[in-house]
Amino acid sequence: MDAExxxxxxxxxxxxxxxxxxxxxxxxxxxxDLGVAGVRHLVLVRSPHAHARIRSLDTSAARALPGVVAVxxxxxxxxxxxxxxxxxxxxTVVPDYPVLAAGVVRAQGIPVAxxxxxxxxxxxxxxxxIVVDYEPLDGVADPDTALSAGAPQAVxxxxxxxxxxxxxxHGDAERAFRDAAHRVTVTVQQQRLAGVPMEPRxxxxxxxxxxxxxxxxxxxxxxxxxxxxxxxxxxLDEARIRVxxxxxxxxxxxxxxxxxxxxxxAVLARRLGQPVKxxxxxxxxLLTTNHGRGGRATGxxxxxAEGHIRGLRARIRQPLGPTLAVTVGGTxxxxxxxxxxxxxxxxxxxxxxxxxxxxPPVGAYRxxxxxxAAYLIxxxxxxAARTLKLDPAELRRRNLIPPERFPFKTATGQVYDSGDYPxxxxxxxxxxxxxxxxxxxxxRRARGEIVGVGVAAYVEPSGLGWESGLIRVEATGAVLAITxxxxxxxxxxxxxxxIVADELGVAPEAVxxxxxxxxxxxxxIGTFGSRSTALGGSALALAARDVREKARRLAxxxxxxxxxxxxxxxxxxxxxxxxxxxxxxxxVAEFAYRGQGLPPGSEPGLEATRFxxxxxxxxxxxxxxxxxxxxxxTGTVTPERIVWIDDAGTIINPLxxxxxxxxxLAQGWGQAMMEEVAxxxxxxxxxxxxxxxxxxxxxxxxxxxxxxxxxPSPRNxxxxxxxxxxxxxxIPPAMVSAVVDALSPFGVSHLDMPLTPERIWRALSAGR
Numbered sequence: 001m002d003a004e005x006x007x008x009x010x011x012x013x014x015x016x017x018x019x020x021x022x023x024x025x026x027x028x029x030x031x032x033d034l035g036v037a038g039v040r041h042l043v044l045v046r047s048p049h050a051h052a053r054i055r056s057l058d059t060s061a062a063r064a065l066p067g068v069v070a071v072x073x074x075x076x077x078x079x080x081x082x083x084x085x086x087x088x089x090x091x092t093v094v095p096d097y098p099v100l101a102a103g104v105v106r107a108q109g110i111p112v113a114x115x116x117x118x119x120x121x122x123x124x125x126x127x128x129x130i131v132v133d134y135e136p137l138d139g140v141a142d143p144d145t146a147l148s149a150g151a152p153q154a155v156x157x158x159x160x161x162x163x164x165x166x167x168x169x170h171g172d173a174e175r176a177f178r179d180a181a182h183r184v185t186v187t188v189q190q191q192r193l194a195g196v197p198m199e200p201r202x203x204x205x206x207x208x209x210x211x212x213x214x215x216x217x218x219x220x221x222x223x224x225x226x227x228x229x230x231x232x233x234x235x236l237d238e239a240r241i242r243v244x245x246x247x248x249x250x251x252x253x254x255x256x257x258x259x260x261x262x263x264x265x266a267v268l269a270r271r272l273g274q275p276v277k278x279x280x281x282x283x284x285x286l287l288t289t290n291h292g293r294g295g296r297a298t299g300x301x302x303x304x305a306e307g308h309i310r311g312l313r314a315r316i317r318q319p320l321g322p323t324l325a326v327t328v329g330g331t332x333x334x335x336x337x338x339x340x341x342x343x344x345x346x347x348x349x350x351x352x353x354x355x356x357x358x359x360p361p362v363g364a365y366r367x368x369x370x371x372x373a374a375y376l377i378x379x380x381x382x383x384a385a386r387t388l389k390l391d392p393a394e395l396r397r398r399n400l401i402p403p404e405r406f407p408f409k410t411a412t413g414q415v416y417d418s419g420d421y422p423x424x425x426x427x428x429x430x431x432x433x434x435x436x437x438x439x440x441x442x443x444r445r446a447r448g449e450i451v452g453v454g455v456a457a458y459v460e461p462s463g464l465g466w467e468s469g470l471i472r473v474e475a476t477g478a479v480l481a482i483t484x485x486x487x488x489x490x491x492x493x494x495x496x497x498x499i500v501a502d503e504l505g506v507a508p509e510a511v512x513x514x515x516x517x518x519x520x521x522x523x524x525i526g527t528f529g530s531r532s533t534a535l536g537g538s539a540l541a542l543a544a545r546d547v548r549e550k551a552r553r554l555a556x557x558x559x560x561x562x563x564x565x566x567x568x569x570x571x572x573x574x575x576x577x578x579x580x581x582x583x584x585x586x587x588v589a590e591f592a593y594r595g596q597g598l599p600p601g602s603e604p605g606l607e608a609t610r611f612x613x614x615x616x617x618x619x620x621x622x623x624x625x626x627x628x629x630x631x632x633x634t635g636t637v638t639p640e641r642i643v644w645i646d647d648a649g650t651i652i653n654p655l656x657x658x659x660x661x662x663x664x665l666a667q668g669w670g671q672a673m674m675e676e677v678a679x680x681x682x683x684x685x686x687x688x689x690x691x692x693x694x695x696x697x698x699x700x701x702x703x704x705x706x707x708x709x710x711x712p713s714p715r716n717x718x719x720x721x722x723x724x725x726x727x728x729x730x731i732p733p734a735m736v737s738a739v740v741d742a743l744s745p746f747g748v749s750h751l752d753m754p755l756t757p758e759r760i761w762r763a764l765s766a767g768r
Contacts, residue, residue: 199249292365334369462722477586484524
């Protein structure tokens with residue numbers, strides 16, 4: 001980037017989100033806000049059983065009701081292709097994915113019939129008239145039970161309920177454990193979570209018979225994925241499908257799609273020749289939108305006499321449900337490959353197994369395996385510190401990867417691009433006055449208080465795959481940026497405008513950013529895994545550089561100067577050593593589109609499209625120190641201090657970066673302290689409303705003292721890394737570390753989440 005541009009750099013400035021004015025004044029356009037003439041409404045009949053045989057299905061009374069347009073069962077649908085999957089794990093067993101179930105239902109909430117009516121109320125009335133006779137069957141929710149001999153078979157294609165398995169073996173783990181001075185073992189349970197986006201899922205489809213074109217509006221993180229999936233499943237020309245993600249009220253991975261509702265709405269809109277809309281209720285969303293977490297794992301560490309980690313073993317079991325979500329492989333894969341965390345581990349023996357269960361499906365949810373891996377390794381490190389009678393911070397010091405080893409290849413084959421983990425950790429300890437917290441803890445315990453201090457370190461991989469970006473300077477000089485990424489609350493329009501503004505030497509206000517529409521945009525991937533800035537932002541930066549270089553050549557012609565003497569200045573171009581000789585970008589654009597008198601070899605127009613695919617992922621890192629106290633009589637945990645430093649490389653907008661950290665802290669706090677999807681042993685959901693499933697309110701989320709470290713990544717032109725999942729990765733192990741530390745005088749060495757007052761009170765009572 002030119003020195004003139006850098007002096008007025010927009011990257012690094014804390015700008016407020018340009019999107020917010022529309023949203024906070026109630027002018028957002030979500031799927032349910034969209035009005036289409038003649039729209040009909042879809043409501044689904046869903047199984048109340050986790051596993052059951054359908055004996056009979058009577059829809060006659062529903063069909064006779066006024067306002068009912070159609071009643072559809074599996075027999076009425078006809079052939080629909082299989083749902084495409086991201087096959088991240090070789091050898092994955094793929095069961096049927098019925099849009100409407102016939103014969104057997106294998107999870108609660110699976111639809112068995114669909115009603116389309118003039119209004120949602122008429123459709124609901126008709127649904128109540130449909131009579132389904134079920135024969136309940138034995139189900140299985142727990143992955144260990146599902147893998148045991150004699151367990152109920154969750155799907156026909158897997159007798160042992162194994163869906164996938166992947167292993168990482170490096171070095172000689174057996175010898176490392178045989179020769180170890182110390183060995184520690186921990187078994188951890190990740191509770192199942194619901195994403196609970198503010199806007200539940202919804203989809204609207206319209207078929208145009210005059211052009212044979214399908215338009216779909218859906219609340220999704222990946223409109224291009226929805227488009228290609230619909231084309232494959234329905235046998236349609238992908239170029240005749242337009243998918244639009246309007247304003248999306250949160251996603252967190254669970255809106256990675258496609259879901260059966262998008263397919264069903266598209267089929268019915270085409271078949272009926274009328275627009276069809278489906279909007280999930282909150283209860284439907286809690287039950288049918290992919291859940292996250294839920295796995296159980298047993299881990300072991302081998303250490304030498306000085307506390308250096310020599311070996312790591314783990315056996316991971318991840319429940320998946322009876323059908324595979326498109327993102328299903330991410331959690332079992334990330335759980336295993338991320339397990340070494342920020343530590344030097346030479347020898348590993350890790351196996352991760354995905355298990356079919358008669359439960360709602362499990363897919364990607366904010367972190368998707370990264371939080372699970374951090375939780376297990378941090379619990380192991382804490383247990384090792386307890387066994388060796390070392391301070392948990394000291395044990396981490398002895399095992400963090402030193403900066404001179406970067407880029408660092410882990411024993412699971414991951415390559416960390418950049419960082420200084422020891423310096424980041426020490427800075428976090430210093431910011432929290434860790435030594436002072438420990439001294440205060442000793443004094444307070446002597447007075448009878450129950451207080452604890454927890455520490456945690458973590459890594460966060462992101463930027464997987466590729467992304468697209470298009471930059472066009474219009475004839476008037478207005479700048480249009482179109483990204484293949486798709487926002488659901490992160491502030492892309494603001495952040496991407498800052499990036500493009502820096503590259504072109506204009507103000508961010510001059511840049512219009514568009515996203516979430518497959519029409520007129522280059523093929524893209526979407527938003528998940530904290531990939532948007534590192535990939536989508538980089539694609540736009542490269543496209544803007546191409547546009548800038550062409551504009552510079554055209555400006556040289558207008559200025560009658562050598563190209564090498566033309567530089568970017570605010571709003572246009574100038575000549576080195578001649579301050580008065582400038583030309584505005586708008587004048588250059590007018591010249592470009594006039595098409596006459598252009599330099600030899602130049603084409604008309606001023607735009608560029610780039611697809612950015614880096615050599616590998618980027619790896620963020622961070623550390624927490626948490627101090628808490630526990631009420632002896634109630635088991636209530638009160639956080640007294642949370643100090644957190646995160647390293648996400650180059651920060652484009654510090655205000656929005658901190659917003660991402662605060663949001664991930666809220667969801668990580670929810671997992672640590674209160675959230676849990678409760679199922680009975682057969683897979684029946686027991687927490688199907690927000691009266692039963694607790695999520696943190698604003699006043700539940702504690703204040704965190706947030707700091708930043710900056711180790712720019714060499715793997716993209718911005719030096720950016722991911723930041724969106726950091727809190728969900730780091731705060732759960734830090735909180736458990738602090739609570740277990742507080743309860744250690746009572747003989748407690750481990751507690752699983754959520755750390756509810758009841759769970760802690762029971763641990764205290766047992767200790768007494």
